[in-house]
Amino acid sequence: MSKSINIIKGTAVPLAMENVDTDQIIPARFLKSTSREGFGKNLFRDWRYNNDNEAEPKKDFILNNPSFIGKILVAGKNFGCGSSREHAAWAIKDYGFDVVVSSFYADIFRNNALNNFLLPVQVSDSFLKKIFAAVQADASTEIEVNVEEQTIKLLATGEEENFDINPYKKTCLLNGYDDIDYLLSLKGKIETFETSGQEDADHLFDAEYKLISKERSNPNGNVYKPVY
């Protein structure tokens, strides 16, 4: 697994589907391995092959279209929902992708991806549309993703958008740090916490509330009615 990423430039594979769940990314029957390697060959297995047979590729599935290759996977919103299986991130990375672009990610998938130096870039719906249109019209369309600058750019037109990334995670990605190293460096604090606990957590509450109370709204909320 390549550690540390910053600039990724190249062509993309457009998977024009929404709500791609991790059961599709890697079906459960391939989770029997006890290593992290080799999941790429079963990526999107049931969308890729008929009758679970590698000799019968589904012609209209995008990974089977030789025109589209690249390190960037572009997909519809709510990518990676469902099961927490990290095997999904491993499979995408192992297949050869370094970046996924979508307008919305499921929370667990996002964490799993970042922990494997697979970058989940979240763009607006409209920019996603633009990317799909450009890539579908011309498979050689190049995209550049820059972690340092937090930008994603269509190189041909220069159109670009900024994306969010947690500053801590950004440092990790750029430097190849991982969360476990960081947590291990806290061992002393963790042991102290275990004996004395966070008995008086009030200072933490206050700090947080001052920060976010302004953003909080909508005390009346929404009333939902059925649409049977």
Place this chain on the structure above:
Amino acid sequence: MGKTLFDKIWYKHVVEEVQAGPSALYIDKHFIHEVTSPQAFGGLKKRGLKVFRPKQVVATADHNVPTLNQHLPIKEILSRQQVEQLHENCAENDIELYGLGHPYQGIVHVIGPELGITQPGMTIVCGDSHTSTHGAFGAIAFGIGTSEVEMVLATQCVLQSKPKLMRINVEGELKRGVVSKDIILFIISTISSSGATGYFVEFAGSAIRNLSMEARMTICNMSIEMGARGGMIAPDETTFEYLKGREFAPKGQAWNDAVAQWKTLFSDEDAVFDKEIFIEAADIEPMITYGTNPGMGISVNGTVPLSSTLEEKDRASYLKALEYMGLEPGAAITGKKIDYVFIGSCTNSRIEDLRLVASVVKGKKKADDVHVWVVPGSKQVEKQAIEEGIDKIFEAAGFELRQPGCSACLAMNEDKIPAGKYCISTSNRNFEGRQGPNARTFLVSPLTAAAAAITGRVTDVRRFLAESTESAENLM
């Protein structure tokens, strides 16, 4: 300002706040199973580390185990190796393992609560998205990936950003024949399968308060199906009553102290949520999904939506889902022929779920052309079902009672629904291929599954409740 239930627990567990980053959150209990842990142990070994707090880890084998002949060695080689690997890892690291054959073995989210390991106020993680189940006890419980499993094994902490908070209030009385599975399917169909992504959800309101612990677990279990990081319900007398006397629940004075502390766990009256939703319990019907994500749900008496009622951008995936399911827009769902009934999974395989099913099928037989699999959530549930004679009711009905495990919920073992067949299922996911390549899934409550078992078709269970002498109402 008041504090939310979530915040009260979260801040008590923050060891360190990373600047402009996530928090290092201390984890009280860590459940592991055979499928998402081997690579984590592998990583630990590579770093030359041992498990930091083995006493706070509990293991079971559930995802990949056969549900027949569990006393024999596992036939399938890869599955056997994975389960053996778990045994080795647990032995090497001094971790309590409830493996195959152990009287406590079962689906990880069923055994935690029933053994009293899951308690209010705790932080709980597991390499499985349905860890949200444990939130029913007023705990912060969420699923994690394997790298995070490794983090927790190494440090008993996980790095997490604090989610936004949502409260979903369900008020009033439920209709007859409507149970907690219908509540959660209704909620997901209303806010969509990504409607709570980025949020942790507290379920509240009189309809939730009136639910049993088992029913509350069903609701929290499926929080992840609307994208939520987790779901939770404030602990109350129902919670304490459930926990009292369980194997690992505190005893004696420790119990009194614990309850006193647990009673402080609720959202203060003036606590503010980032989002709040209100639902009338009386609006909820027995529910069923028609599509390929859990948000595609309708009343069992409803019709598959017409694509004209959907937003333009949602139509393509909607039509793809219908094609997969072999359903027509506008079609009624009642009366649809089914081939399999699966009663199981961490959503609905507890003793109360089996009782609900038994209350409907008692004295009746399954339809000739359906296969009915009942897979209890744990050895304890299996044992209790036998003690209560529920196994006899199922046997007389022609159901197949199997041994505990995840089974056809994710079809990792041989319990697969054949391609093209329809399965009405009490599990939680109707994704393409979830129950086997090209299998088609309708998600329903245990009551609705029971009705379908009898008729071989999608059926409104209230038909049977009316003629049944035994009311299922007091079982909800």
